[in-house]
Structures are given as C-alpha cells and as structure tokens.
Amino acid sequence: MDTVACYKVVPDEQDIVVNFDNTLNMDRAKSVIGEYDLMAIEEVVSIADATGGRAVLLTAGDERVTDSKLVKAALSRGAAELYAVVDPALASADAFQTAAVLAAALRKMKFDVALFGEGSSDLYAQQVGSLVGFLLGAPVLNAVSRIEVSDGKIAIERTLEREVEVLEAVSPVVLSTTADINVPRIPQLKDILAAGKKPMTVWSLDEVGGLPASSVETVSVLAPASIERKMVVYEDASAESIRALASDIRALR
C-alpha cells in the first residue's frame, strides 16, 4: 500500500525562552520535527515495507521546512521522498488552514493510508489529522494504536479511554496515531547519507488552492504567572525532618 505521513516542523520546546512580559521568545529555538510525528513516519514506512508499497512524507510550513538538515532528518527515517507546501503565511497558519492545505496536497497524491501523529509537539491540539480526513471525505479516525494490512484490508486498533476497538476499513483512510503505536527508529549513518539523495517536491500555496481564512484569532500566548511557592526544604532525611514534613502535610487538611 502507498502511504503518506504528515509532519510539522516545530520550535524545540527546550529552547523557548520566556520574556519579562511573559510572552514567549522563539528566536533562538531550533526547528525540529514534531516528536509525535516521528511515530506516524515510522508507521507509514513499516506499512509500506510490509505491503510492498511506497511511503512518502508531506509537510507544510514556511521556508524552515526545506532546511536541508531537517529534510535529511525526515528522510533518514525510511520514506522515499518528501512533498512540502512552502509559503511564509504557513508559519502562522492555524489548524484549520493547515488542514485545508494538507488536504489539498493529499488530493494531488495517490495514497492508501495517510497518517498523522498524536498531536504536534508545540500546540498539541490533536486535530489536524481529523480535520484533514473530514475535508477529504475519507474514513477518518484518531487514537489509532495499531495498524495491520492484509488482503487490501486495513485492520485498526483504536485505544480509547475505557475500551479498545478493533475496526476494519478499505483504503484510502486518514488516521491519527497514538504516541505509543511504535518506537520510532534511530537513523543510522547510512540512512542519513542516503536521505540527502532522496527527492523533494516543493509546492507553492497557489498549487494547492491557496490558504482559506482563519476564523479563530489567537489573542495572546503567555507563560503562566507562577504561583508563589513556600519552598520550605528540609535538607536532610532525619527522623525529625520527616516528622516535620508529616506535620506540614497534616496541617493542610
């Protein structure tokens, strides 16, 4: 089966700095592939390998997504090629706009299974995959914890809060995975070297029908005002310290 995994290039959260006015500064944050998207990439490669198909990748964003190191990082994980929709406006696109662009791009591609990660590791709204599926009018599911393909049928295990559903569908499907569907591979040097030789196709926004308007506005993104903590620390684990801690805890009730 031919598969495609979508991923988002996000700022590395470890590099995000909080400014004095509680706004976030991402100037020094390096761009990385969303942590949960790695599972989607791993899964499409293993499905394609198991069924003799081809796995490709799709992303959308500003020029950062075509940074050659990031492209190599993505393609070192087994997929055959990368499609990227690139436009400065995509850097601030919301989930609906991104989904519309990805859906339009997917319409140009032939696929049996399109996969998304559990959520992006910056906004973690967990919706782009589901939005895309609905926009494409394809069977769409989230929380997919296992995918098995045999005889052209796609068997899916979906892990919900209190139950696991085993479902079946025929292609094409659009699925969002759980974070524990697999453990993504660690790229080896030979994969990294090979990634630099794999093809990439870049589409402009016009080629995928432009960017729809956004109807939800983000007013502010602020670091939480921290709650003042007492910071009473007993520096040894003596019986007296433990007794004192126990009485502190009891006093709370």
Add this chain to the structure above:
Amino acid sequence: MDFGKTEEQELLLESLKTVYERGDFDTYFKECDQNHEYPQKAVDSLVEAGFSALGIPEEFGGTPTDIMTQIMVAEEAHALGYPSLCWINFSTEVDDILAFGNEAQQKEILKYALQGIKPFTLGFTEPQAGSDSAAMATTATKREGKVYVNGNKTFNTSADRAPYMLCVCRSGINENPYKDFSMYLFPMDRPGITIEKLDKIGNNMCGTYEVHLDNVECDESDLVGVEGRGFYQLMKNFEVERLTICAANVGMARCAYDEAVKYAGQREQFGKTIGSFQLIQEKIVDMKIKIENMQNMLYKAAWKKMNGESISIDSSLVKRYTGQAAFQVIDDAMQIMGGIGYTHDCRISRLWRDQRVYRIMAGTEEIMVHTAGRALIKEAQ
C-alpha cells in the same frame, strides 16, 4: 577554515543522544560500575542503531566513515556519559586487520567488530615490558609446521570477552628485537591460555586481565602481516588508537564540565549560587579553555590524518595534552561539586577514576615526550 560539523555529523550525533536517552543509560552505567558489570544492554542498543558499523568497509557489512566523524562520535558518546573502554568502535582493531590481516582474518575480525564485540585483546604489554617494548619476551617457536606461543601478557582489556588475541611475539629470526617481532592471531579458547583478572581502581565495567600463554599451538597461517615486521605494523596503528583515546579524554572532560557548571549555577551557599564566586568562575573558565584546546588539537590531528599527512608527532602531542588536561578538568569538576563529587552518586567520581588510566595506557605521557621530543628536535634541524 571550517569549524562547523556537517549536517550528517550533527544528525548522527543526535541519533547517538537518542540512543543514550532512550536507554536511560545514566542510571544503568551507575549500576554497572557499582557491580563491575559489562554494560551489554547499552552496547546492544548502540549496535542496533548502527554505531558498531562505523568505519567498517561496506563489503564487510559496515558503513565507511571518515576518521573525523568517528572521533566526533567517540567524543560525544563520552560527553554523554558513556564509559570508556566499553566503546564499540574498534577502529584500531579494524585498521590493524585491514592493513595486515589476510582475507579470512579480516572476515572473522570484522564480523565481531560489527556486532560490537571487541574482536581481539592486544597481546603487547608484558610484566617486564611496558614502555620498553623491546624487552618483550613472549616467543613464537616454529616446530613441525606449527607455531607454539609461550609467555605472559598483561593489562589485556576484555581478555574475558574478546574471542581472539592479537599477540606480539619474538620470532627468534633477528638479533634486533624490533626486527624480530611477529603478530599472531589466535582464538582465546585455545588450550594453554589462562587469564587472571586484575583489580583496578576504575573502568569497572570492563575487565582487564593477565594472560598466560603456555605452549599455545598456532598454525603458520595465524601470522598477521609479515614475520619480523610486527613492531612496525603496530606502531603505525597506535596513531589511530591514540586519537580515539584522545576523543574519549575530551568527551569525559566535557561530561564532567557540563555537570559541574550546571551545579555551579544552582548550588547556593552564603545566600548566592557558588557560580557567582570568582574562584569557581576561574575554574570554569580554565576548564573551558582546556576543552577548547583539546578539541582543536584533536580535530586538527584527525583532519591531517584524513588528508594523508603524517601525524606521528601530533598524535603524541595530543595524547599527552588531552590525558593531562582532561584529568585536570575532571579534577576541577569534582572540586566544584564538593563532597557530592566524591560520592558514587555523582558520575564525576567515576570519570575521575576512569580517565586516569589514559595518562598511562597506550603510551604513557612520559613516553609521549620521548617520542615527540626526539622528532621535534630532528624536525628543526
């Protein structure tokens, strides 16, 4: 001049970090060190991630890797906290066998190297022959189409796990000892081989042994390279070995530095962080200068080697310098950590014990003066 890493090198180092973090190796190595256990689990994860394949030619199933990249990987592994002597790139062993071994020997040795298994322990040092290699007394005697090896070797790293020994022996064909050494490669389970564990102060995860060779029967085909050329064959590859040891030195220094500097910024005494005291800042600055110097020397030597220039002097200089500088950095890191640094809870104590041997092994820092000193005078004439 380009001081940047290539994208491929950066990605490879990120992969290495992922292996380390996924395995929660910090905790694991602490346990292995305490229990004097070989860190097999960590070795397995690195092998699975392809790190043992680096530097092994493609036809043997490896991934050709330049020396600079191998150096960077070794340095980074140690900077993350990987224990030295358990590192899985056997560039020295691989180089030795590729340079001098026959096809069968190459296949056999590289098979183990690919699996992250140290393919052979080097039978070089003897109780009476340390820096003075000419004093080596182990003999290889030919008799009725066979070769019999007799003698004692010591400080044999991993003699308990390595499937082979590459043994340097006197052949008895030349008065001049340097023209009399030959190398034989034989399996460690041959009759007549016994090993005895040495009780060291550090590098607990990797056993070091004395090896007794009592009439060990070899075939003439077990010879590696040319009879009587063993010493020169070895010397050539000490250059590469030295660079990998230097990479370990730099990595261990960085590991200790990272931990100590972070601590200095957090530990409070007299109402402020100890990092705000200039005596601590001075240590940190000098540690950083040493790390920068070590890296610059090391990378330059690797770069020269890659470009086919001789590094016979450089390898001695960088071995002497990184051994000492890394020791000083780790010692200062321990000082910054205070009492905690002296406990087993803090890995700086392990680095302090483990790194110390690199001022001794693979050529003591004094021998480095001997080798480089003469050459430098000669060069100036």
Add this chain to the structure above:
Amino acid sequence: MSAFSAIWVVGEDPESYAPLCAVAKRLGEKVEAVWIGSPDEMPLERVRGACAVRVVPMEEGALFEDCIGSVAASAAERRPDAVLLSTSKRMRLAAACIAAAMGTRVINDTIRVDIEGGALEAEHMAYGGSAFSVERANPGAAVVLLSEGLLLNEPPADALCEEPSVSEAKAGAMPSGFSLVERKPRSAESVNLAAAKRVVSAGRGIAERGDLCLIEQLAEALEAEVGCTRPLAEGSNWLARERYIGVSGAMIKPELFVAVGVSGQVQHMVGANRAKTIVAINKDKSAPVFKQADYGIVGDLYEVVPQLVAELKA
C-alpha cells in the same frame, strides 16, 4: 457583531451533559443538547438549562463515528453560534469533524471559556506547558472542547427553560467507513486524576517496578490517587497511561500534589503546577522540583517514604 445565542453541547456520556449545559447557559440563551445514542439513555434532568434535545439514534451495530457525519452536516447547515464538547478521544474526532464542516478549527483542552466583547474567548495550554494561549472566535466559528477540570468545577445551571423539546435526527447518511470487528474493555484500571483532591506522583527516582508499592502506600496514607511522569507510563509501561501527568497526559489541579523521585522537568510539572500545595521528595538537592514546591525534603525516597507513611498513619 451578533451575540452568542444558539449553543450546541455534545458529550460522550450522559453524565457530561449537566456541566456542559451549565457552561453553555453562561454563553448563550438557546442551548441545544445533541445526544448520539439511544433516546432512553438521556434522562432529561441531565440537560437542565437546555431548550432542546436532539437525539441522533445509533442503530444496532453502528459506531458512534457513523453518527458524527450527520451532526457535522447539520452544524454546517444550521450554524450554531458555538458547539461545546466534553473532552475524550471520541469527542476530539467529533469536534474536528464538526469544526471542519463549519470551516473552522477546534479550540481544544479549554480551561476557561467566556464571552468577551461579543466573541467567545477560550484559554488553553500550548508549547509543552510553557504558555497559555487565549483564542477568540466569532459566532458560528466556535467549536470548543472543554477540559475535564473545567467541567468538574462548573456550578450547575438553573433550570430556566421549560421542559426541553425532544427531536430525533436521522443518523446514517454519512457512515464512517469503518466496521467494528471487536470491542475489548481496556485492562487499564479507570483512573480519574482530574477529579482527585490529592495526588502522589512517581518519577524516575523509582528504580524498579516493584518499588511502586512505596508510592501506593504513601497514596493510601494520604487518601490520594497515584500519578506518574511520562517515562513510567510510556517508556517502561509500569503504570497505565492514564496516570501520566504532564504535557500530553493529565492536567490536574489537586489540593495536594506530592512529587516522589520527580526531578521537576517542566513537561511533567506543568500538569500539576496549579496544585494548591506541592510537596517534593528527592535525593538530589539541586533538583528543580524543590523550586516549585511548598515543602520539600532532600533524601532517598526509599528511606523517606516508609518513615513518612508511618508518621502520617500515627
């Protein structure tokens, strides 16, 4: 700018409808409860405050997801000013489908929702807990997943409406495309960290799975739930994923949070830093958790916890 008036609420369980309706009632006058399932399962006292209940009957053997399409289609057609949903895996998918049909996105994991200056304003966490993001949506573009915490703390609505009108919608014009093979109850125990008043959280300081009994004993002494950091749930599988507190796990606001062997990484602490009181037990004096705690003790958890349990029980 038109005001918010028609608010739809959609929940997965009948229990979620009372708080959903209460929130909806704050935002708009005309609350309509959409219930996917059998009409008998939706007792009307659950939908206090709603003027209308629309039941989307689930046919025998059909999936919940087979009914989402028609809800989404009618949302696109009738354009409610806002659609509010409870949060669960199913509802995330439902919300996305409804939002896509309405040409907008979902405002997810909302911890606060109000009407401000004619627009719906909702707040949720972003950037791995480093920030809270405030979103504004105009009428007709607001599809909001309400966090469990928000729903738990919402006071019940007064019954202002008369008996709501009940209607039945057609379900199956847009089936999901999936057929059910099997449904297995999850072996994982049901955990409701969001509802717990006290939580003891285990971190990587726990060396072995068996040692979790220490955490359980402490939790028992405190009448607390057990939570954990991500590696204990996802790396090692020592604990159910539901017990994982942090960025991609539970976001809790208990009265007491006890962090045991937890270093205090933001990815974990963000899930609990709205706790009223935080207690930390860690052997590393420089662990960041102490800077975020009200009370802390520097010591080996294997020594501290048993003694603390004994003290608390004394």
